[in-house]
Amino acid sequence: MVKPPAKARDPKKPFYVILGVVAVVGIALIAMQARGSGPTPQIVAELPPGDAGKAQPYVYGRPDAPVTISEFADFECPACAQFATLTEPDVRKRLADAGQVSIRFYDFPLDQHRNSVLASLSAACAADQNKFWEMHDRIFAGQDAWATRPGESDGAANRRASRLFAEYAKAIGLDEAAWSTCVEEQRHLERIRANRQLGIQRQVRSTPTFIVGNQMVPGALSYDALKRLVDQAAPRRDTSGGAGPR
Amino acid sequence: MTIAMLSLVGILIALYLTLYKLGVIGGLTCTVGSCETVNTSRWATFLGLPVAAWGVGAYVALFALSLAGTADRHAGSQTISVLLVAIAAWSVLFSAWLTYLELFVIRAICIWCVASAVLLVAILVVSVMDWRGSRGRGVRGSRAPVDTPPRVQ
Numbered sequence: 001m002v003k004p005p006a007k008a009r010d011p012k013k014p015f016y017v018i019l020g021v022v023a024v025v026g027i028a029l030i031a032m033q034a035r036g037s038g039p040t041p042q043i044v045a046e047l048p049p050g051d052a053g054k055a056q057p058y059v060y061g062r063p064d065a066p067v068t069i070s071e072f073a074d075f076e077c078p079a080c081a082q083f084a085t086l087t088e089p090d091v092r093k094r095l096a097d098a099g100q101v102s103i104r105f106y107d108f109p110l111d112q113h114r115n116s117v118l119a120s121l122s123a124a125c126a127a128d129q130n131k132f133w134e135m136h137d138r139i140f141a142g143q144d145a146w147a148t149r150p151g152e153s154d155g156a157a158n159r160r161a162s163r164l165f166a167e168y169a170k171a172i173g174l175d176e177a178a179w180s181t182c183v184e185e186q187r188h189l190e191r192i193r194a195n196r197q198l199g200i201q202r203q204v205r206s207t208p209t210f211i212v213g214n215q216m217v218p219g220a221l222s223y224d225a226l227k228r229l230v231d232q233a234a235p236r237r238d239t240s241g242g243a244g245p246r
Numbered sequence: 247m248t249i250a251m252l253s254l255v256g257i258l259i260a261l262y263l264t265l266y267k268l269g270v271i272g273g274l275t276c277t278v279g280s281c282e283t284v285n286t287s288r289w290a291t292f293l294g295l296p297v298a299a300w301g302v303g304a305y306v307a308l309f310a311l312s313l314a315g316t317a318d319r320h321a322g323s324q325t326i327s328v329l330l331v332a333i334a335a336w337s338v339l340f341s342a343w344l345t346y347l348e349l350f351v352i353r354a355i356c357i358w359c360v361a362s363a364v365l366l367v368a369i370l371v372v373s374v375m376d377w378r379g380s381r382g383r384g385v386r387g388s389r390a391p392v393d394t395p396p397r398v399q
Binding site: 018022151 | 247250251254255258261262265266267268270271275285288291294295316
């Protein structure tokens, strides 16, 4: 009588071992990639408070114009884009180019908008090459393409926006390398923080918010509404000095 | 066994793309094509979830079923074979639609997505062959595994 072996060798064992090896190697490769590249450096979306005293707007028109229109805006806010694309061209052409007003743009990135700070940085770095307003216009005009989409991760949204802003930089003729380095270094973050802090001090609660003379009005104003505010401020020669730090 | 191995590779690819979509991985290794263009497009999300996450689900289902099929007590199970064919066929159709979007709508190719599509086609072919084989044997859930060790008296 032959004694049966105590335990038959499982012929599938090598297969399970190979499966295990493939799984471990695959997961290790993914982990290495995750650790090696890490997520794309996120442009901070939630800004710590800044120093309002260092606020520095971007100015369109004659700085000594009799009336100042100060706008606190978020590049990712739809109402701001609506104002920038539909109304602002008229305001520039009919009021600022005519020497009646100067427009001061202050960044007011809202925490819920994941790409706002990146947009502000991109515009600020364009300002280094005297092309803030060209970049401002491109960013607002393309808002649909780069704004964060529902369900999209912050990393993916940030990457998509970065690519588009780089395209805008190229299109408006910026020195791309200098602009790109400036954005990556977040060189103007202090300025953006300061601009927003000034808005907070001035009780700005939504975007866009306009300060014309000594009146503060929230919402995407029509040209006529803005013109009325300018007319009201004009006789007083805009003694408020705008929204700038005093 | 072949299906289990292919599905495991599929799980790893889909997991990789999902982690990228979730921002855990910063950039995709993409020697050919434009993986990021495809994976950041609006078609990279389906019913609120990254398409790649659906892929992980499908591959895990295929992997679990095929692994169960290798167990002696499920050997030759028609139910498992039919489920494998059904999931693989559905996945191939979904993958074909995604490939169409890549080629004609997004106009960019993601090499990882192509690899996944090829894997799914291979899984479908193998699972159909397995299903036909199990039908040909005409045994429902009681076929003795081919590689059962001989009994010793």
